[in-house]
Amino acid sequence: MHIIARRAAIGFCFPVLGSLCASGLTGTRRTSTMAEKLIFNKPKIELHVHLDGAIRVETILDVAKTRGIPLPADTAEGLKDRIIVHEPGTLTTFLGKFNEYMHVIAGDREAIKRIAFEFVEDKAKEGVIYVEVRYSPHFLANSDVEPIPWNQQKGDLSPDEVVRLVNEGLSEGERAFNIKVRSILCCMRHMPSWSMDVVKLCKKYQRDGVVAIDLAGDESLNCEANPGHRKAYEEAVRCGIHRTVHAGEVGPAFVVKEAVEVLKAERIGHGYRTLEDQALYKKLLGQDMHFEVCPISSKFTGACNPDFTKHPVITFKNDKANYSLNTDDPLIFNSTLHLDYSEVHNHMGFTEEEFKRLNINSAKSSFLPDNEKEQLLQRLYEAYDMIETTAF
Numbered sequence: 001m002h003i004i005a006r007r008a009a010i011g012f013c014f015p016v017l018g019s020l021c022a023s024g025l026t027g028t029r030r031t032s033t034m035a036e037k038l039i040f041n042k043p044k045i046e047l048h049v050h051l052d053g054a055i056r057v058e059t060i061l062d063v064a065k066t067r068g069i070p071l072p073a074d075t076a077e078g079l080k081d082r083i084i085v086h087e088p089g090t091l092t093t094f095l096g097k098f099n100e101y102m103h104v105i106a107g108d109r110e111a112i113k114r115i116a117f118e119f120v121e122d123k124a125k126e127g128v129i130y131v132e133v134r135y136s137p138h139f140l141a142n143s144d145v146e147p148i149p150w151n152q153q154k155g156d157l158s159p160d161e162v163v164r165l166v167n168e169g170l171s172e173g174e175r176a177f178n179i180k181v182r183s184i185l186c187c188m189r190h191m192p193s194w195s196m197d198v199v200k201l202c203k204k205y206q207r208d209g210v211v212a213i214d215l216a217g218d219e220s221l222n223c224e225a226n227p228g229h230r231k232a233y234e235e236a237v238r239c240g241i242h243r244t245v246h247a248g249e250v251g252p253a254f255v256v257k258e259a260v261e262v263l264k265a266e267r268i269g270h271g272y273r274t275l276e277d278q279a280l281y282k283k284l285l286g287q288d289m290h291f292e293v294c295p296i297s298s299k300f301t302g303a304c305n306p307d308f309t310k311h312p313v314i315t316f317k318n319d320k321a322n323y324s325l326n327t328d329d330p331l332i333f334n335s336t337l338h339l340d341y342s343e344v345h346n347h348m349g350f351t352e353e354e355f356k357r358l359n360i361n362s363a364k365s366s367f368l369p370d371n372e373k374e375q376l377l378q379r380l381y382e383a384y385d386m387i388e389t390t391a392f
C-alpha cells in the first residue's frame with residue numbers, strides 16, 4: 001500500500017518541477033524548490049547500510065558485460081525488476097535476492113573498488129555527511145574462502161584483498177565527495193568458520209577505516225550465536241574493536257539479549273522485537289543502547305507489520321530511545337535514505353526536531369574515536385542551528 005502511495009507521490013512531483021523549470025526560474029531557485037520537496041534535507045548520519053545491498057543496477061549490467069557474464073535481463077529496468085523486493089516477504093526470500101547479482105561483482109577487483117567509490121557518491125547526494133558501511137569480505141572473494149560463494153570458480157582474490165580494495169574505493173570517494181566514510185566487517189550467521197578471519201581483518205585494518213565487527217544473515221534460521229561467532233566477538237572486545245549485531249529483526253527478543261550480554265554488542269541492528277520483552281527493553285533504554293532502525297527494509301523483510309502506523313520505531317521515538325534511521329539495502333528495496341525519512345514523516349508523525357535529535361544520537365553512537373565524534377557533532381549542531389549546550 002505504501003509503495004503505491006510512494007509511486008503516486010513521485011509521479012506527481014515531476015510535472016510540478018517541470019512546469020517550474022519551464023517558467024524560467026534560475027538554477028538556484030530550482031534547486032531550492034526541489035530541496036523543499038525532500039523531508040529533512042539536511043546533513044545526516046547513516047550507520048546501517050550494506051555495501052553489497054547498495055550497488056547501482058547500471059554497474060551490475062556494465063560489469064557483467066565486461067566480464068561476459070550472462071544475466072537474466074539486459075536492461076536496467078529488467079534487472080531491477082528481478083532484484084527488487086516488490087512486496088513484504090520473509091528475510092529468507094530477501095536474502096535470496098543477492099543470488100541474482102553477487103556473482104557478477106564478486107572476484108572482480110575493479111568492480112569491487114568501483115562499487116565502493118560509487119556508494120560514497122550516492123550517499124553524498126543524499127546529504128549524508130558520515131556513513132558506516134558494512135559488508136562480508138568473504139562474500140566478495142574467490143580464494144581463501146570455503147566454500148567459495150555464489151558458485152564462482154576458484155580465483156586469487158582473498159577476503160584480505162577485498163578489504164584493501166573497498167578501502168581504496170571508499171577513501172577515493174571520501175576525497176571526491178567530501179564526506180566521511182568508515183566500514184564494518186560482517187560475520188555471517190550461517191558461516192561461523194569465517195568469523196575469526198573477520199575479526200583478524202578488523203584488527204589489521206583498524207587504522208585504515210574499519211571501525212567495527214557485525215554479525216549478519218538469517219537469525220530466523222540461526223538464532224543462537226555459534227561458538228565460532230562468540231570467540232570472534234570475545235577477540236573483538238579484547239582488541240578494542242567496536243561491535244554491532246543484527247538481532248531482533250526477525251529473530252525473537254532473546255537474540256537481542258544474547259547480542260548484548262554474550263557478544264557485548266554496543267549497538268543493535270534493527271532490534272524491533274526487543275519490545276516483546278519489556279524488561280529487556282527497559283534495561284536497554286536505561287543503558288542508552290543504540291538501535292539501528294531501517295524502516296523500509298523492515299517492511300519488505302517481514303520484520304515488522306507493513307502497516308507503518310504500528311511500527312516499533314514509533315515506540316522508540318515516544319520513549320526518546322537512542323536510534324538511527326537507515327536504508328539497509330537500497331538496491332533491493334529500490335529506496336533511498338530520503339524515502340525512509342519521508343515514510344516516517346508521512347506515516348509515523350516524525351518531526352524536524354526528532355530528525356535532529358536522532359541524527360545527533362547517531363553521531364554520538366558512531367564508532368569514531370572521541371575527537372572525530374566531537375567534530376562530527378559540531379558539524380551537525382551548526383547545520384541544525386543549534387548551540388552545543390542544547391539538551392538532547
Ligand SMILES: *[C@@H]1O[C@H](CO)[C@@H](O)[C@H](O)[C@H]1NC(C)=O
Binds near residue numbers: 081
Ligand atoms: C523504483 O523506484 C522509482 C522511483 O524512485 C520508480 O520510478 C521505479 O518504477 C521503481 N522501480 C521498480 C522496478 O519498482
Ligand SMILES: *[C@@H]1O[C@H](CO)[C@@H](O)[C@H](O)[C@H]1NC(C)=O
Binds near residue numbers: 322
Ligand atoms: C546514545 O548513545 C550515545 C553513545 O553511547 C550517547 O552518547 C547518547 O547519549 C545516547 N542517547 C540516548 C538518547 O540515549
Ligand SMILES: [Zn+2]
Binds near residue numbers: 048216
Ligand atoms: Zn542489515
